Amino acid sequence: MNDSGHTSLPVALAPAETAAPAAVEHDYSLTAVPGWWWQPQDVKHLIELYAARPIFDDTAEWLIRDNPYRRPIDRQSIKDFDFSQPLNKSAALGASALAAHRMLLNIYETDLIFLPDKNFEAKRKDFASYYSNDNKLLGEVIRPTLEAHVFDFLKDEINVTGKWSLEAVKSYLQSLIAKHEQSELELCTAILSSADPQRACRALMVQLACDFLTEASASTRNILGKYGDIQSEFFKIVIDDYGYGVHPAKHSTLYENTLATCGLISEAHAYWQFYLSSSLALSNYYHYVSRDHSKYFQAIGAIAVAESMFSHTCHKISQMLHAVFGKTVDTYYFDEHFHIDAHHGRMAFEHVVAPAIERHGNAVIPDIVRGMEELQVLTSLADEDFIAQVSFCDEAEDLKAAGRRIHAQILEGSVEKPATTHVANRSQSLVTRVYDQDQLYVVESGELDLVLGPDQTVRLGRGEAMIVKRERLHGTAVVSDESLYSVYEMGNER
Ligand SMILES: [Fe+2]
Ligand SMILES: [Fe+2]
Structure with missing residues (x-):
């Protein structure tokens, strides 16, 4: 770093010049208009409304073929996230950041033109919905909140x-x-x-x-x-x-x-x-x-x-x-x-x-x-x-082995972790996620695929388990008629 300019130390820039004498100051920002601008709880509701738009629903397949308007956000998880506060850098790869970035790209890209290669007619409804004023206006209202959520940490960095x-x-x-x-x-x-x-x-x-x-x-x-x-x-x-x-x-x-x-x-x-x-x-x-x-x-x-x-x-x-x-x-x-x-x-x-x-x-x-x-x-x-x-x-195989060991400890009672149980069938809709803590997946019945990438799947049968580390992207898909599986919150130590 040269000695004339510096980055990174948290010292404010000295103002270049003294400001001109202030006249009467008016606040022209929309947030200053009583009852006009949205409060954080309103924005939360609007984000949920945005994520619930059918084009952003979970999909039937992992790969989205020739339909640039289908962009899953994970509506189900969104309800649990608080977008009203900026994340710090250590949370920049977490669950709410992923959701916010998915929404932001959807919002920004309504300015870009996307058309499918083939069969436009079958996708015309999605095309109309993606470029509709409803979609764009709703996106604009939630955009500043989402941007602050994922980019404001850069101001501190x-x-x-x-x-x-x-x-x-x-x-x-x-x-x-x-x-x-x-x-x-x-x-x-x-x-x-x-x-x-x-x-x-x-x-x-x-x-x-x-x-x-x-x-x-x-x-x-x-x-x-x-x-x-x-x-x-x-x-x-x-x-x-x-x-x-x-x-x-x-x-x-x-x-x-x-x-x-x-x-x-x-x-x-x-x-x-x-x-x-x-x-x-x-x-x-x-x-x-x-x-x-x-x-x-x-x-x-x-x-x-x-x-x-x-x-x-x-x-x-x-x-x-x-x-x-x-x-x-x-x-x-x-x-x-x-x-x-x-x-x-x-x-x-x-x-x-x-x-x-x-x-x-x-x-x-x-x-x-x-x-x-x-x-x-x-x-x-x-x-x-x-x-x-x-x-x-x-490390998928090692994470299966680790999952097996921890599951055995849970069964014998030497380890206790909070768990949620899911019952799903083959027709479930699909979305990938990350979690802010390590998770232990355990299949109680049927078969479950943990999808780690477009060409990598780990199949878990009855009694099998696997750890999924925090912030690691994955999806789940039931491949038997029905499956019962539990997900244990492991925290971040193993
Ligand atoms: Fe280029
Ligand atoms: Fe270039």
């Missing part, structure tokens, strides 16, 4: 202090890039050392699909309006991502090819049920700062960092893909970004960030640096979450 200059921002960014370019990328190391590298690699491709299949859509929000030549420079980055109007060259099309050669589906959000909340958080963050244009300077900071770092990330992922799948995998998406994002990183800094500082003054720097820092916090959370999910999937 990062404080940008001190005296910054353009030169200081430049050397700060260069040092970030230099450090990143020396890293091996923990994600790739985790995949290569996984018990099943192909499964782990496909899991990463699924997480990336959340953003890459609509690549740069959030960013297009920043090229609307009128703000001088910086706007046109920004536009160049976006049109590169859009392949200059040549569909086979559009970056999202390149990613579809990668998915296909990994044996994955490339329809938008087919793997919705398997997105980790940290992957949703990354997609949502670009919308969060690009949709609310008071966050414009955060947005350009975040994009400058993302573009600058993506080149090395793509280089490493491309090598990893070849190591895992050999020659058959199409890595062109990553190879193209290795090349173009080194260029985009420079463009974003030299033609967007630097002229923005020159034109609008050093007072915009703290927001720009905040965007750079926030994106890095969310990226490292996403890495941590993904790596934890890979180890969880690798």
Whole structure:
């Protein structure tokens, strides 16, 4: 870190100038209008109403084929969550964060156009419902509460202090890039050392699909309006991502090819049920700062960092893909970004960030640096979450053995844990979840599948058990006519 600008210490920024003498101050915010704005209990009700919209219901299948409007939120669990308070970082991968991020992506993406590949007529009702004013207005009312719930922790995590200059921002960014370019990328190391590298690699491709299949859509929000030549420079980055109007060259099309050669589906959000909340958080963050244009300077900071770092990330992922799948995998998406994002990183800094500082003054720097820092916090959370999910999937057999041992202790009375009992049948609807505490699943009768990923299922027969660790995404599906199973709350120690 250079000595002229600092991030991270919780010291307030000194005001640049003394404020002008105050005239009579009026509060023009809607929250100041008596009886007009929603109280927290009203917002809770509106969130439940939003989650109860039929398009957001649990689904009949784990994969959602060619219907981009079906986006389960887990209506059942939502009633138990308190969205009125910001989460702190330690809860950023928890159950309410997952639900909030699912809702936020649904809300943001009503600005994007999604159409199914085939049979539109059969999906017309869902299309109309997703883009209806009811859906959009309800989403808008609950959006600020959900955003505060999942993003406000970043305000505590990062404080940008001190005296910054353009030169200081430049050397700060260069040092970030230099450090990143020396890293091996923990994600790739985790995949290569996984018990099943192909499964782990496909899991990463699924997480990336959340953003890459609509690549740069959030960013297009920043090229609307009128703000001088910086706007046109920004536009160049976006049109590169859009392949200059040549569909086979559009970056999202390149990613579809990668998915296909990994044996994955490339329809938008087919793997919705398997997105980790940290992957949703990354997609949502670009919308969060690009949709609310008071966050414009955060947005350009975040994009400058993302573009600058993506080149090395793509280089490493491309090598990893070849190591895992050999020659058959199409890595062109990553190879193209290795090349173009080194260029985009420079463009974003030299033609967007630097002229923005020159034109609008050093007072915009703290927001720009905040965007750079926030994106890095969310990226490292996403890495941590993904790596934890890979180890969880690798450890399934050990977690069954641990479950068996603990269940035996419960039966003999040496361990006591609160439990809930469920009876379900094969026709149950499906939704993936995370819990804030470790859970012990025990099947009393019938057969239950614990679904850990799109291609990994652990089947539990009568008397079998398994631990599911806190914050690990999984679903349950009864595969016998009926099953009775218990779920014990284990807390966080084992
Ligand atoms: Fe791109
Ligand atoms: Fe790019």
